[in-house]
Amino acid sequence: MIMTDLATIARDLVRSLHLVYEPVGVSLFREGDPLPPGLALTTENLKSYCQSVALAGRGRVLLLDREHQGCKLGTSVLGFESEDLERFLDDGVLEKYGVGLFATEEASAATIRESTYLDQGKTRAVLVAPLATFTQTPQVVVFTADSEQVMWLLYAVNYERGGRMDLPQSGGALGGCADITAFPLLTGQANVTFLGLGCRLKAALDPCHLMMGVSGQSLARLHSHILDMAKPIAMLNKAHAGGN
Numbered sequence: 001m002i003m004t005d006l007a008t009i010a011r012d013l014v015r016s017l018h019l020v021y022e023p024v025g026v027s028l029f030r031e032g033d034p035l036p037p038g039l040a041l042t043t044e045n046l047k048s049y050c051q052s053v054a055l056a057g058r059g060r061v062l063l064l065d066r067e068h069q070g071c072k073l074g075t076s077v078l079g080f081e082s083e084d085l086e087r088f089l090d091d092g093v094l095e096k097y098g099v100g101l102f103a104t105e106e107a108s109a110a111t112i113r114e115s116t117y118l119d120q121g122k123t124r125a126v127l128v129a130p131l132a133t134f135t136q137t138p139q140v141v142v143f144t145a146d147s148e149q150v151m152w153l154l155y156a157v158n159y160e161r162g163g164r165m166d167l168p169q170s171g172g173a174l175g176g177c178a179d180i181t182a183f184p185l186l187t188g189q190a191n192v193t194f195l196g197l198g199c200r201l202k203a204a205l206d207p208c209h210l211m212m213g214v215s216g217q218s219l220a221r222l223h224s225h226i227l228d229m230a231k232p233i234a235m236l237n238k239a240h241a242g243g244n
Contacts, residue, residue, distance in 0.1 A: 009223045010132040016226050016233060017149045021057030021209075023131040025138030025216070026181055028078065031124045039063050041125065047202035049074040050176035050195065052128040053211065054203040057144045061129040071202070073112065077177040082121030101172060101197060111171040115178040116186065137216040140184050142176075146208045150192055152233060153212055156225035157190045165190075172196045176203070180213030190214040 010023050029035055042062045046052055048071035052062045066080040075081050102108040131141055143153060158165055168191065170178050175193030183191045192212045195205070214222055226233075 021144035079118035079123035
């Protein structure tokens with residue numbers, strides 16, 4: 001895909017689904033990979049990777065290194081941290097257990113340990129930006145969308161195959177980084193997250209919004225299938241508007 005194609009896809013998806021947030025592209029750069037030319041690393045100290053996705057959905061272009069993402073669990077999931085996860089586990093476990101999200105520290109620890117992780121210490125930077133700004137197809141595309149919009153996106157993912165869809169969840173933690181970024185990147189499969197307490201506090205999303213991630217390789221098919229479903233989408237929009 002070239003830049004015009006991605007801009008067209010982004011525009012069509014926003015218009016067809018009435019998205020409030022623009023589709024966001026995510027591409028990770030390993031050590032030794034050249035970074036995007038003419039784009040400086042972000043110096044703003046963000047609260048988390050999830051926050052960067054929400055900001056990009058509002059138009060921000062963010063090239064982030066490890067030091068400016070705020071959330072150590074997120075940078076661990078995305079492969080920025082070269083040290084063992086156990087170094088950060090206590091803080092994450094105590095945070096989630098301490099605020100009452102889990103009955104025991106063991107349950108909190110299991111949630112973090114059993115999540116999806118990229119290779120440790122291999123990631124140098126991540127570009128998080130509106131899909132329309134990319135010159136090459138990003139590795140992952142993330143949608144911040146309400147439940148009905150996610151429904152249409154899942155229909156589009158399943159349009160040709162049909163059948164049961166498995167949407168594995170990290171259990172109320174690591175939703176933005178693990179469930180809808182690392183998981184689609186590693187498996188090629190779409191996934192949805194209801195996010196977690198920390199994700200929602202840091203990203204400041206509306207209570208009705210979820211996030212969904214798809215592999216960049218599946219973007220063209222998803223776009224085509226959303227257009228294929230113009231009739232049922234219009235049918236539901238008409239019902240919402242009080243039409244017969």
